[in-house]
Amino acid sequence: MIAIIGAGLAGLSAAYHLKGKEFRLFEKEARPGGLARTEKQDGLLFDRAGHLLHFRDAKVKGWVQELLGDNWLAHERRATIFSQGVETPYPFQAHTYGLPKETVRDCVQGFLEACLQAERHLPAPDDLAGWFLHTFGEGFARHFFFPFNYKLWRRDLREMTADWVSWSVPRPSLSEVIAGAIGLQTSPMGYNSTFLYPRRDGIESLPRALAAAVGPIETNRELVEVHPKEKMLVFEDGEKVRYRKVIATLPLPELIRRIQGAPAEIQAAAQGLKQVSVLCIHLGVAGPPISKQHWIYFPEPGFPFYRCGFYSNYYPAPAGRHSLVLELSLRPEELLRRGPEIQESCLAAFRETGFLQSAHRVLHLSALALPYAYVIYDRHRKKHLPRLLAWLRGLEIYPAGRYARWEYGTMEDALSQGREAAAEVRG
Numbered sequence: 001m002i003a004i005i006g007a008g009l010a011g012l013s014a015a016y017h018l019k020g021k022e023f024r025l026f027e028k029e030a031r032p033g034g035l036a037r038t039e040k041q042d043g044l045l046f047d048r049a050g051h052l053l054h055f056r057d058a059k060v061k062g063w064v065q066e067l068l069g070d071n072w073l074a075h076e077r078r079a080t081i082f083s084q085g086v087e088t089p090y091p092f093q094a095h096t097y098g099l100p101k102e103t104v105r106d107c108v109q110g111f112l113e114a115c116l117q118a119e120r121h122l123p124a125p126d127d128l129a130g131w132f133l134h135t136f137g138e139g140f141a142r143h144f145f146f147p148f149n150y151k152l153w154r155r156d157l158r159e160m161t162a163d164w165v166s167w168s169v170p171r172p173s174l175s176e177v178i179a180g181a182i183g184l185q186t187s188p189m190g191y192n193s194t195f196l197y198p199r200r201d202g203i204e205s206l207p208r209a210l211a212a213a214v215g216p217i218e219t220n221r222e223l224v225e226v227h228p229k230e231k232m233l234v235f236e237d238g239e240k241v242r243y244r245k246v247i248a249t250l251p252l253p254e255l256i257r258r259i260q261g262a263p264a265e266i267q268a269a270a271q272g273l274k275q276v277s278v279l280c281i282h283l284g285v286a287g288p289p290i291s292k293q294h295w296i297y298f299p300e301p302g303f304p305f306y307r308c309g310f311y312s313n314y315y316p317a318p319a320g321r322h323s324l325v326l327e328l329s330l331r332p333e334e335l336l337r338r339g340p341e342i343q344e345s346c347l348a349a350f351r352e353t354g355f356l357q358s359a360h361r362v363l364h365l366s367a368l369a370l371p372y373a374y375v376i377y378d379r380h381r382k383k384h385l386p387r388l389l390a391w392l393r394g395l396e397i398y399p400a401g402r403y404a405r406w407e408y409g410t411m412e413d414a415l416s417q418g419r420e421a422a423a424e425v426r427g
């Protein structure tokens with residue numbers, strides 16, 4: 001029997017691709033979906049922060065469209081940055097027009113200097129702060145990348161490595177930077193310029209469609225121990241289950257902590273992996289439209305959240321009602337220490353931005369914690385991750401998904417990795 005641990009998108013995809021094989025799918029929560037779940041409150045839908053389907057692989061896109069049937073719509077990104085009291089289109093580095101003139105000058109001049117440096121073919125530094133300076137120059141780093149990324153990662157950017165940024169942070173050409181500085185249109189940039197999203201019922205429609213296709217899922221089943229020598233799993237309810245191979249999608253440090261007899265250096269390497277947590281402050285609001293954007297970034301330290309997502313701008317919410325999320329990044333220990341006042345302070349800060357006005361009535365305010373949100377790319381991860389993944393494979397435990405592989409992966413990646421893990425265990 002093949003045991004799949006976790007019924008998020010990676011585990012569900014693995015199960016889908018194991019059709020015909022003997023497997024069991026265990027999920028600790030009461031329903032499948034993992035991070036791709038949706039709550040309904042006061043007639044409004046709230047995902048776990050913005051969950052939009054961006055694709056790089058046409059095959060995965062086709063499969064998702066098939067799973068969703070008619071329940072999807074294609075959207076063109078509407079995203080901005082709110083900084084120095086001005087809203088500019090995303091990405092910041094291609095749209096400085098409208099910002100104070102000194103800021104525009106700093107950004108263009110710094111970028112030009114970075115371009116001149118690039119002609120000397122110096123290698124990019126491997127730390128994140130150095131990479132931003134090398135790639136975008138001092139002005140963009142100071143006015144956007146440093147404050148925004150500090151807010152998101154909650155640590156000195158020199159402690160982080162830059163091996164995740166090349167695909168997710170678009171680098172415009174010099175002529176695009178100049179065009180963006182004088183207010184000319186530039187073409188959409190980045191992996192997320194278009195996306196699909198379900199017409200109804202939120203992002204959970206996708207795991208629901210997959211769950212319907214894979215057969216029984218054993219929910220409320222938390223894995224607590226793995227005994228690799230005996231090839232046995234132990235669940236919280238005490239049940240012991242024999243397996244042949246495991247596809248594991250739970251966070252890597254959680255998985256390794258559960259493996260009985262794991263060498264001390266493996267445990268230490270796994271427990272040294274770090275992540276930030278995200279607190280989603282969910283707002284339901286009645287009143288006039290708040291913004292037409294799908295999301296807005298807030299790089300400045302005066303606002304506790306780094307992004308606001310407007311769920312109701314990509315699904316039909318009841319007339320005159322809006323659902324929003326303010327996303328706040330916290331170290332895991334900060335997440336545990338947070339008090340209930342954090343919701344009110346975020347709401348007050350959001351009012352200060354001017355988006356929420358006296359004509360708006362707050363119908364719903366709640367906080368939803370994601371203890372594992374963004375994994376930290378640092379030297380520890382770079383040094384130890386390949387060894388940890390190889391060690392697990394040696395035990396016939398196959399990690400799949402964003403937290404089991406400990407990477408900055410998308411829903412598309414989770415689906416692909418589930419399929420790849422199924423192929424590997426079949427092989």
Ligand SMILES: Cc1cc2nc3c(=O)[nH]c(=O)nc-3n(C[C@H](O)[C@H](O)[C@H](O)COP(=O)(O)OP(=O)(O)OC[C@H]3O[C@@H](n4cnc5c(N)ncnc54)[C@H](O)[C@@H]3O)c2cc1C
Nearest residue numbers: 006008009010028034035049051052223250401402410411
């Ligand atoms: C703030 C934020 C915004 C994001 N926005 C986007 C976006 O716009 N677009 C996009 O494509 N991706 C986005 N992502 C990434 C996306 O959510 C993930 O890539 C994807 O959902 C990961 O799926 P997964 O199956 O790997 O992990 P998960 O969804 O975490 O699933 C793992 C499952 O394992 C279960 N589990 C854990 N421990 C145990 C245990 N001991 N026993 C049994 N079960 C267990 C969990 O309950 C969970 O259901 C975002 C992520 C975050 C944090």
